[in-house]
Amino acid sequence: MVQVKIWGSLAAATDDQTTVEIKAETLRELLDGLGKKYPAIQPQLDRGVSVAIDGWIYNDSWFTPIKPDSEVVLLARLKGG
Amino acid sequence: MALDNESQNQKRNFKVVGTRVQRPDGIDKVTGKARFGADMSAPGMLVGRVLRSPHAHAQIKSIDTSEAEALAGVRAVVTRADFAVIEDDEFTADTLDNCMAGEKALYDGHAVAAVAASSTAIAKKALKLIKVDYEVLPNVTDVDAAMALDAPVLHEGRANETVPAGMSSNVVARHEFGHGDIEAGLAQADRVLERTYRTAATHQGYIEPHACLATMGPDGQADLWCCTQGHYFVRDLCAAILGMKQGQLRVTASEIGGGFGGKTTVFLEPVALALSKKSGRPVKMVMSRSEVLRASGPTASSSIDVRIGMTKDGKITAGFAELRYQGGAYPGSPVEFGAMSAFAPYDLEHVKTVGWDVVSNRPRQAAYRAPGAPMAAYAVESAVDELAKGFGLDPLEVRLKNAAREGTKASYGPTFPAIGLEATLQAAKDHPHWAAPLGENQGRGVACGFWFNFGGNTCVSMSITPDGTVTVSEGNPDIGGSRASMSMMAAEELGISYDRVRTIIADTGSLGMNDVTDGSRVTFAVGLATIKAARAAKAEMCKRAAQVWGIDEDAVIWEDGAAKPAGPNAGEFPPMSLAEIAAIASNTGGPISGHHEVNAEGAGVSFATHMVDTETDPETGAVKILRYTVFQDAGKAVHPDYVEGQFQGGAVQGIGWALNEEYVYGDDGVLQNPIFLDYRVPVASDLPMIDTVILEIPNPGHPYGVRGVGETSIVPPLAAVANAVSESAGVRMTELPMSPPKVLAAMKSK
Amino acid sequence: MSKVHVSTTINGDPVEYLCEADETLLDVLRDRIGLTGSKEGCGTGDCGACSVTVGGRLVCSCLMLGAEAEGQEVETIEGMADGENLHPLQQKFIDHAALQCGICTPGLLVAAKSLLENNPDPTEEEARYWLAGNLCRCTGYDKIIRAVMDAAQEMRGAS
Numbered sequence: 001m002v003q004v005k006i007w008g009s010l011a012a013a014t015d016d017q018t019t020v021e022i023k024a025e026t027l028r029e030l031l032d033g034l035g036k037k038y039p040a041i042q043p044q045l046d047r048g049v050s051v052a053i054d055g056w057i058y059n060d061s062w063f064t065p066i067k068p069d070s071e072v073v074l075l076a077r078l079k080g081g
Numbered sequence: 082m083a084l085d086n087e088s089q090n091q092k093r094n095f096k097v098v099g100t101r102v103q104r105p106d107g108i109d110k111v112t113g114k115a116r117f118g119a120d121m122s123a124p125g126m127l128v129g130r131v132l133r134s135p136h137a138h139a140q141i142k143s144i145d146t147s148e149a150e151a152l153a154g155v156r157a158v159v160t161r162a163d164f165a166v167i168e169d170d171e172f173t174a175d176t177l178d179n180c181m182a183g184e185k186a187l188y189d190g191h192a193v194a195a196v197a198a199s200s201t202a203i204a205k206k207a208l209k210l211i212k213v214d215y216e217v218l219p220n221v222t223d224v225d226a227a228m229a230l231d232a233p234v235l236h237e238g239r240a241n242e243t244v245p246a247g248m249s250s251n252v253v254a255r256h257e258f259g260h261g262d263i264e265a266g267l268a269q270a271d272r273v274l275e276r277t278y279r280t281a282a283t284h285q286g287y288i289e290p291h292a293c294l295a296t297m298g299p300d301g302q303a304d305l306w307c308c309t310q311g312h313y314f315v316r317d318l319c320a321a322i323l324g325m326k327q328g329q330l331r332v333t334a335s336e337i338g339g340g341f342g343g344k345t346t347v348f349l350e351p352v353a354l355a356l357s358k359k360s361g362r363p364v365k366m367v368m369s370r371s372e373v374l375r376a377s378g379p380t381a382s383s384s385i386d387v388r389i390g391m392t393k394d395g396k397i398t399a400g401f402a403e404l405r406y407q408g409g410a411y412p413g414s415p416v417e418f419g420a421m422s423a424f425a426p427y428d429l430e431h432v433k434t435v436g437w438d439v440v441s442n443r444p445r446q447a448a449y450r451a452p453g454a455p456m457a458a459y460a461v462e463s464a465v466d467e468l469a470k471g472f473g474l475d476p477l478e479v480r481l482k483n484a485a486r487e488g489t490k491a492s493y494g495p496t497f498p499a500i501g502l503e504a505t506l507q508a509a510k511d512h513p514h515w516a517a518p519l520g521e522n523q524g525r526g527v528a529c530g531f532w533f534n535f536g537g538n539t540c541v542s543m544s545i546t547p548d549g550t551v552t553v554s555e556g557n558p559d560i561g562g563s564r565a566s567m568s569m570m571a572a573e574e575l576g577i578s579y580d581r582v583r584t585i586i587a588d589t590g591s592l593g594m595n596d597v598t599d600g601s602r603v604t605f606a607v608g609l610a611t612i613k614a615a616r617a618a619k620a621e622m623c624k625r626a627a628q629v630w631g632i633d634e635d636a637v638i639w640e641d642g643a644a645k646p647a648g649p650n651a652g653e654f655p656p657m658s659l660a661e662i663a664a665i666a667s668n669t670g671g672p673i674s675g676h677h678e679v680n681a682e683g684a685g686v687s688f689a690t691h692m693v694d695t696e697t698d699p700e701t702g703a704v705k706i707l708r709y710t711v712f713q714d715a716g717k718a719v720h721p722d723y724v725e726g727q728f729q730g731g732a733v734q735g736i737g738w739a740l741n742e743e744y745v746y747g748d749d750g751v752l753q754n755p756i757f758l759d760y761r762v763p764v765a766s767d768l769p770m771i772d773t774v775i776l777e778i779p780n781p782g783h784p785y786g787v788r789g790v791g792e793t794s795i796v797p798p799l800a801a802v803a804n805a806v807s808e809s810a811g812v813r814m815t816e817l818p819m820s821p822p823k824v825l826a827a828m829k830s831k
Numbered sequence: 832m833s834k835v836h837v838s839t840t841i842n843g844d845p846v847e848y849l850c851e852a853d854e855t856l857l858d859v860l861r862d863r864i865g866l867t868g869s870k871e872g873c874g875t876g877d878c879g880a881c882s883v884t885v886g887g888r889l890v891c892s893c894l895m896l897g898a899e900a901e902g903q904e905v906e907t908i909e910g911m912a913d914g915e916n917l918h919p920l921q922q923k924f925i926d927h928a929a930l931q932c933g934i935c936t937p938g939l940l941v942a943a944k945s946l947l948e949n950n951p952d953p954t955e956e957e958a959r960y961w962l963a964g965n966l967c968r969c970t971g972y973d974k975i976i977r978a979v980m981d982a983a984q985e986m987r988g989a990s
Contacts, residue, residue, distance in 0.1 A: 005494050008257030008433070009243045018260075043242055050535075052495035056782065057535065058682045073494035076256065076417040078535050080600025081285075081342020081448035081792060107925035110933030111917065113868020113908035117934055120867040201858075202851065286968045288872040288880055289934040338870070338934025339968050370873040561931035561969060722928035726970055730931065733971030757877035757966065765972040766956075766963040 002066055005073040013040035028062035048077030097573040101722045104565040118292030118308030118335045123363035127156055127197040129356050130204040132211050134186030134193050137220035137442040137750020144194055148210040154203035156360035160194045163355055165324050173321045175411040179445045180351050187410035188442050189751045190375025197356040197364045220442040220750035224384050224407035227251040227441040235440045239412055251440050253412040256420050258493050259433030266399025266431025270390025274468050278460040280817040281743030282382040285449050286762045289338020290368040295353035305332045307350055310340040310558055311597025315347055316589045322351040333588040334558040342448030345597045348377050371755035378447020379744055381406035381414040385460040391468040395479040399431035400424045407439045408446035414438045415453030423457035424492035425531035426502055427483045432492045442750045451532040451792035455799050462528035462800030467813055476527055481506045501714030501778040502688035508712045508774050509690045523696045524808025530689050530796025534789035536681030537596035541610040543618055545673040549660025553584040555607050556595030562723040563603045567611045569719055574615035576642035577659055593678050601789025604719055606681035612784050618675025625669040626657045683782025689713035691797035695805040702825030704740055704806050710772040716780040716788030728794045729771040735798025737763045743818050839900040842910025850897035857881045859897035868908040868937045879965030882938035883907045889945040908937035920944055920982045929978035931969035939965045943979045951987055
């Protein structure tokens with residue numbers, strides 16, 4: 001299981017928890033698992049998210065490995081100028 | 082791709098990287114030969130022009146184009162009726178609506194129709210013949226006013242699931258970040274400062290107006306030339322809007338005359354393609370400056386409440402900010418990035434930010450350099466400064482005391498890896514600027530800033546010519562010298578001289594998809610792909626040499642621009658240079674090239690500290706910038722001149738935002754200052770030299786340690802200047818811009 | 832409305848064109864003569880991207896009519912280099928990385944050349960005020976001013 005930190009305004013979709021547990025070994029499993037366990041978070045997943053894994057930010061790469069003790073933080077999808 | 086963590090084998094002894102070579106496009110740009118968006122023409126070309134709404138908010142009851150169509154020389158007229166309905170994709174639907182209004186005109190300058198004619202004069206005349214029947218509606222342009230329950234409503238049903246019930250329909254999203262317990266943290270403070278700050282909307286202000294040339298045939302194949310930060314994104318958006326297949330549309334990026342985020346979307350391009358399709362002729366469209374200011378994206382205006390607690394020895398006990406950004410007529414203001422970045426420079430146990438995305442009757446905001454971050458940093462850094470000075474503490478020491486560092490849990494969630502904030506603060510403290518004396522009516526301000534940076538989809542193809550020179554093809558428009566940086570990294574990796582490499586920006590048909598030139602990603606991500614492409618080419622060249630020598634390819638290494646046997650056991654052969662291998666490529670298997678395609682992850686975050694001295698004229702309230710120094714981490718500066726240029730340019734855009742630039746609306750919702758005379762960007766006589774200190778804390782995610790530098794430099798200056806002016810004027814300024822009348826009024830009211 | 836016939840000299844070349852009575856010199860240069868080095872950044876004389884000299888005087892070509900060029904000597908960015916030899920200002924702009932996107936560069940070079948013709952030894956402040964009519968959004972002007980001052984020094988040494 002991976003501990004995933006959710007940002008505050010999404011907590012309504014995760015029974016008011018800001019940290020949730022998902023069984024996942026890759027980014028893809030993590031995002032799929034989040035959407036399945038907490039369907040109310042799906043609209044945000046569809047709008048786009050970035051994920052910080054151990055302090056590094058990932059956007060898309062499905063097969064990025066996640067270790068059970070990795071720090072995983074869901075972020076709003078980053079955009080730049 | 083997994084993070085390209087090469088910290089163990091990062092290159093350190095550079096020969097080309099870090100030098101100040103001449104850029105490859107320099108001569109074209111100093112002789113007037115470089116071709117920008119408006120500099121292209123085509124045989125039989127028509128002139129396209131847009132009719133724009135004079136109303137901030139109006140129902141479009143009908144549009145009669147018959148007289149315009151009947152005018153001799155007019156070849157096509159389009160309105161929204163010429164575009165298909167877009168379902169299931171709000172972003173694309175909004176983009177189309179912004180390019181050509183549907184049921185309502187949502188801001189002053191909103192496009193409602195367009196014509197293509199044989200001359201500019203005829204096109205202008207045709208616009209006057211289009212009859213639009215408007216029902217004018219009440220408008221709202223201020224962010225706080227737009228949130229009021231009785232505010233005029235732009236759209237119904239656009240709020241997402243994060244917005245609580247009972248708010249104005251203009252509030253479309255809520256974002257909350259943070260950790261800890263704010264009230265508990267504030268209770269530990271010796272002083273809690275509560276303030277509201279406001280910033281005006283500012284425009285990116287690129288000197289080149291939007292321009293494009295479109296050609297579309299009856300078979301649906303199309304070509305588009307335009308000034309853009311991302312021609313692949315232009316292709317994909319135009320294809321989605323016009324119902325084309327992406328492969329049917331080839332987009333070529335012109336030289337780009339500035340963007341700063343503002344050229345990361347489309348305005349004219351789908352309209353030009355539609356006009357070309359209808360007329361069967363190439364159509365060129367160029368915006369005027371007033372069209373740029375009225376109808377292309379400025380950034381959001383903001384209203385921000387801050388509560389920060391500090392102990393008398395300078396420890397920040399808690400930080401809270403509520404940020405309200407209006408992003409124009411459609412959802413998508415960058416408030417979440419404001420909320421995420423507001424407290425990023427600090428190591429806080431208790432921190433919370435709430436951001437509200439609000440729509441109003443203004444042009445749809447577009448990204449502007451570190452979108453959303455400068456306003457948030459302005460509010461937080463102003464409050465930290467006021468608290469520090471209130472306790473008689475050194476504002477740099479207070480920042481050092483609370484600085485985020487490796488292992489800090491960032492205000493937006495993750496734990497920071499190695500970062501350079503402390504290094505910038507320490508460099509600022511040690512710099513002679515910090516100790517220099519100040520005179521009467523003068524003040525000094527400092528502020529920190531943060532930006533995320535990112536990587537993204539990137540393709541590089543590198544071809545070795547038969548005479549041993551190298552062409553690098555990449556897909557990101559060069560907005561400030563990046564072709565030089567790519568050539569440098571290619572030369573470095575191949576072990577050849579810079580003048581043997583030429584980098585070009587390929588069209589959308591020539592490479593796989595490339596993300597937009599944004600997020601400070603190009604030197605990082607395209608650089609990474611260039612290095613990897615060079616490594617692929619080197620591997621192939623080693624293989625060719627091994628073949629010639631009759632030894633195993635694993636026994637060949639690449640060193641100083643040549644293949645060599647790996648050691649004495651591999652055999653005795655003189656090195657075979659890149660040119661020698663290239664010359665016999667036809668005999669050893671065919672042409673040689675290297676390429677790399679990647680979705681680059683692992684862009685390192687970036688921090689800066691800025692320091693500025695100002696003098697305030699007590700008679701007029703005018704502020705003069707006396708001295709300015711930027712301290713920023715670049716990871717590794719590939720071309721120091723252009724790193725300094727990014728630091729200086731961002732600082733000066735921030736100075737403009739702080740002192741003069743603003744969108745001014747009347748009660749009628751009409752923009753009152755859509756020319757450069759009244760929308761006043763900094764000019765040469767406003768400024769001193771902008772000193773820079775480049776720090777190099779290598780990014781472990783890049784083979785050479787590179788971090789993006791383009792955006793962070795606009796984050797600190799708003800607050801740095803405000804802190805200096807507050808000192809030099811003797812009164813705390815809480816609203817931008819600090820134009821002379823506002824400063825004078827504040828000084829008089831103290 | 833009939834067009835105006837104009838005979839003029841552009842970068843030393845005799846040129847004739849027909850233009851509308853209300854057509855700017857900038858539009859004539861760009862759309863009729865094919866000299867697209869002069870840029871339109873604002874069309875109101877505020878940005879200087881269209882700077883040219885007419886009879887040796889620095890003007891915004893967006894504020895002058897094409898018809899007014901009759902009998903004049905017009906110099907644009909395209910006439911600044913001498914064959915393959917760059918003008919010292921052009922070389923210094925490259926040497927000092929005084930451009931990022933390059934859209935303001937032609938206008939700045941024309942204006943800076945005019946400055947040095949009028950004042951070969953400007954102070955930094957004089958250079959900043961002379962060039963205050965030329966907007967640059969990328970550089971913050973630092974490297975531009977350094978390039979101009981360096982070119983001025985080199986040109987004084989050469990003369």
